Amino acid sequence: MSGPATITELLTVLAARELAGRRVVFAGIGLPTLAAALAELTVAPDIEIIYESGVTGAHPAGLPTTISDSILVTGAEAVLPMPQLFGYVIQGQRIDTGFLGAAQIDRHGSLNSTMIGGSYARPEHRLPGSGGAIEVMAHAREVFVVMRRHTPQTLVDRLDFVTSPAPGSGRQATGGGVTRLITPLGVLTREEDELVLSSVNPGVDIAQVRSATGWPLKVAGTVDDGEPPTAEELRLLREVLDPGRIYLR
Amino acid sequence: MTADRVTTLAGAIATYVKPGMTVALEGFGHLVPSAAAHEIIRQRIGDLTVCRMSCDMMIDQLIAAGCVRGLVSSFIGNSSGGSLHELRRALEGRSDRIVALDEYSHGGMIARYVAGAAKLPFYPIRSYEGSDLPAVNDSIRPVIDPYSGDAVSVVPPLNPDVSIIHAQRADRRGNVQAWGILGVQQDVAFAGRRVIVTVEEIVDDDVIRADPNRTIVPSQIVDAVVECPFGSYPAPVQGYYDRDDAFFREWSQMARAEGGVDRWLDTYVRGTADHEEYLALVGSEVRRKLRVGEALSGPVNYGLHLRPTAARPGADQEVSR
Numbered sequence: 217m218s219g220p221a222t223i224t225e226l227l228t229v230l231a232a233r234e235l236a237g238r239r240v241v242f243a244g245i246g247l248p249t250l251a252a253a254l255a256e257l258t259v260a261p262d263i264e265i266i267y268e269s270g271v272t273g274a275h276p277a278g279l280p281t282t283i284s285d286s287i288l289v290t291g292a293e294a295v296l297p298m299p300q301l302f303g304y305v306i307q308g309q310r311i312d313t314g315f316l317g318a319a320q321i322d323r324h325g326s327l328n329s330t331m332i333g334g335s336y337a338r339p340e341h342r343l344p345g346s347g348g349a350i351e352v353m354a355h356a357r358e359v360f361v362v363m364r365r366h367t368p369q370t371l372v373d374r375l376d377f378v379t380s381p382a383p384g385s386g387r388q389a390t391g392g393g394v395t396r397l398i399t400p401l402g403v404l405t406r407e408e409d410e411l412v413l414s415s416v417n418p419g420v421d422i423a424q425v426r427s428a429t430g431w432p433l434k435v436a437g438t439v440d441d442g443e444p445p446t447a448e449e450l451r452l453l454r455e456v457l458d459p460g461r462i463y464l465r
Numbered sequence: 466m467t468a469d470r471v472t473t474l475a476g477a478i479a480t481y482v483k484p485g486m487t488v489a490l491e492g493f494g495h496l497v498p499s500a501a502a503h504e505i506i507r508q509r510i511g512d513l514t515v516c517r518m519s520c521d522m523m524i525d526q527l528i529a530a531g532c533v534r535g536l537v538s539s540f541i542g543n544s545s546g547g548s549l550h551e552l553r554r555a556l557e558g559r560s561d562r563i564v565a566l567d568e569y570s571h572g573g574m575i576a577r578y579v580a581g582a583a584k585l586p587f588y589p590i591r592s593y594e595g596s597d598l599p600a601v602n603d604s605i606r607p608v609i610d611p612y613s614g615d616a617v618s619v620v621p622p623l624n625p626d627v628s629i630i631h632a633q634r635a636d637r638r639g640n641v642q643a644w645g646i647l648g649v650q651q652d653v654a655f656a657g658r659r660v661i662v663t664v665e666e667i668v669d670d671d672v673i674r675a676d677p678n679r680t681i682v683p684s685q686i687v688d689a690v691v692e693c694p695f696g697s698y699p700a701p702v703q704g705y706y707d708r709d710d711a712f713f714r715e716w717s718q719m720a721r722a723e724g725g726v727d728r729w730l731d732t733y734v735r736g737t738a739d740h741e742e743y744l745a746l747v748g749s750e751v752r753r754k755l756r757v758g759e760a761l762s763g764p765v766n767y768g769l770h771l772r773p774t775a776a777r778p779g780a781d782q783e784v785s786r
Contacts, residue, residue: 268571269493269646281710284494286701289645290760297647298493299579302572307591326595334557336601342556344542346570346598347519354592381595387615388594 221445223400224464225453226417227362228254229445230398231315234360235260240312242266242352245283246463247362248315253457254449266305268348270296279462306351309390314356316349316380320372321361323410323431324382325394327353328375336377346379353380354389358396366399368430384409401425402442407434415440470639470690471667474740477689478504481627481659482513487537489516489578489625489657490523493648494708497700498631499523500693500740501663506530507734514567516625518574518649521700522716525551526734528562529726535565537623539574547717551726560723568602573620578649580622581656593618628657631697632681633704634672635664639687642679644762645703654682663693665705677767695744695752706755 221229224247231251235241236259243252243265256263266272269284273293280288289295296305305311318327329349333340353359363370383389397404397411402425405414413425414436426433445453458464472480482488482505490498502523505513514535515527521543527533529551536552543549554560569577572590580588589610599605599618607616630650632643641662643650654660662682667690673680699709719725737743744752 269495269648271646281708282494284646284700285708286495286645286703286757287707289703295644295646297651298571298649299575299652302575307572330597336597338558339556342541342553344540345538345568347540348571350570350596350598351572351592378595378597384595386594388591388617390591 221450225445227398229449230403231362233259234396238263238313240264242311242314242356244315245280250457250463254452257452270298270301279458302351306355309355311356314352314359316352316359316361319343320370320375322372322375325411326375326378326382327380328377330377330379332376349380354383355391358392359394360396361394362398366401366428372430401428412436413439415442417442418444469637470687471637472689472691474500474504474691474693477661477691478508481661481688482510484510485512486626487514489628489653491649491653492631493519493646495646495701496631496643496650497697498629498663499698500696501629502527503734505532518571520549525549525720525726526730528552528555528564530730533564537567539569539571543717550720575649576620577623578652578656581624582652585622587619587621589617589619591617623656625657627659628653629661630654631663633702634666634668635662635690636670636673637667638684639690640673640680640684641682642673643681651681654686659688660686661689662687663691663696665694665702667692693740707757709755
């Protein structure tokens with residue numbers, strides 16, 4: 217495939233660039249894994265991915281299709297049982313950067329992956345729930361969130377359900393919360409306690425991002441024009457990392 | 466042999482799984498007791514509270530079959546394969562199946578099994594403050610840490626009436642060896658009041674004893690061992706077969722239609738006498754497609770002890786339980 221970047225490719229490239237200098241990354245399958253793999257080839261050669269299934273230092277012979285794909289285990293540096301992964305690694309504060317997805321995010325970086333509309337007892341749309349997201353949010357040094365849609369229904373003033381709360385001022389959580397929100401329109405970065413627009417993607421203007429955001433969006437002192445994916449970044453994604461377009465589809 | 470716990474799948478389920486029980490079926494996308502769930506459906510055992518951290522099509526199947534009253538879980542999607550529509554229909558009030566959901570995060574479910582295994586009254590976890598989950602789940606409660614004076618969340622122990630896991634191999638006594646992604650297999654087994662283990666193969670005692678560190682569940686806590694090749698299918702077993710990704714994707718499509726799961730059960734589960742017939746219906750072509758090659762671990766030296774030892778009468782017999 218050639219031609220301009222797809223939304224998935226754009227989001228992957230933006231996420232990979234933000235991983236510059238990061239080392240221990242908690243990533244799910246799909247876009248976060250691809251972003252981490254691209255970062256390893258470009259801006260973060262020492263990156264190490266930890267999977268929720270307990271695999272660390274994976275060296276898979278091909279792209280894994282789930283976090284529990286046995287291809288991740290063959291040749292890996294370690295496989296930890298889940299009590300150790302969640303107790304010692306995540307709650308033990310060994311994660312530099314956690315990748316999380318969600319159906320909704322608010323300005324403080326709290327996430328909803330539980331339900332949309334109706335009530336908890338009778339939701340209109342029931343979603344998968346936390347998985348390990350609550351723990352990753354609570355204890356990763358920072359969290360990156362990638363949203364495939366940027367609308368007032370996904371970047372919301374008020375979450376339909378707070379699944380994974382921003383660590384904030386509580387006494388339990390030890391993590392740093394969401395520091396980057398990457399969307400098809402741009403990148404939001406946290407200033408003080410709030411996510412603000414720090415760069416817009418190619419062809420997008422600030423007014424457009426504001427009207428697509430469900431809270432009164434603040435902008436950083438300078439808003440960068442996001443660099444489109446380079447030919448080299450796209451080549452690595454398309455020809456080296458995911459030639460079968462398992463995730464780039 | 467003094468304690469042979471090998472039995473048939475039908476026998477193990479009929480003996481230990483009764484209506485109204487709390488039954489854990491664990492395996493984190495790997496070593497999944499899929500065949501055991503099918504047997505529960507064949508025997509029409511209802512009113513169960515099913516514990517499963519990360520749900521998959523097994524839960525759609527058990528719900529459609531009318532086996533499930535309650536679900537204790539921390540993730541109710543279909544891994545990377547989309548939604549679990551039968552479960553969604555139940556939770557969204559669009560079906561006549563009513564499922565009471567007792568919901569946690571993965572950290573919370575793990576803590577519940579660990580507390581259950583160690584017979585602790587509760588287990589502290591530093592991650593629910595500010596979440597809406599404690600507001601909808603009264604079992605997640607704050608207590609005061611007696612050392613710091615700060616609040617910490619706790620979850621209650623989970624002790625299933627029966628814990629069912631799948632693994633690579635076991636001896637006839639029920640010493641279970643597993644490798645690859647281990648999830649909570651050890652913890653849920655120790656938490657269970659009864660334990661059923663399905664394995665790819667039953668092996669000689671010598672095989673187990675040549676590598677005791679690989680044993681994740683000792684025979685003392687196991688009630689039934691069942692040889693059940695492809696018992697995790699469509700989920701994988703490290704070193705035995707791969708995951709049937711296509712089937713996971715197809716599942717969400719098929720389950721989307723109301724009645725779709727029920728029709729599938731009629732053919733593949735209720736329409737087959739046992740796991741062997743089910744596998745025959747799935748077909749050898751699918752199983753061929755999922756074969757894996759060899760990537761053997763290197764052996765380790767446990768050490769042959771050269772110091773003089775007294776004869777041990779009865780050393781080959783099991784110590785009484």
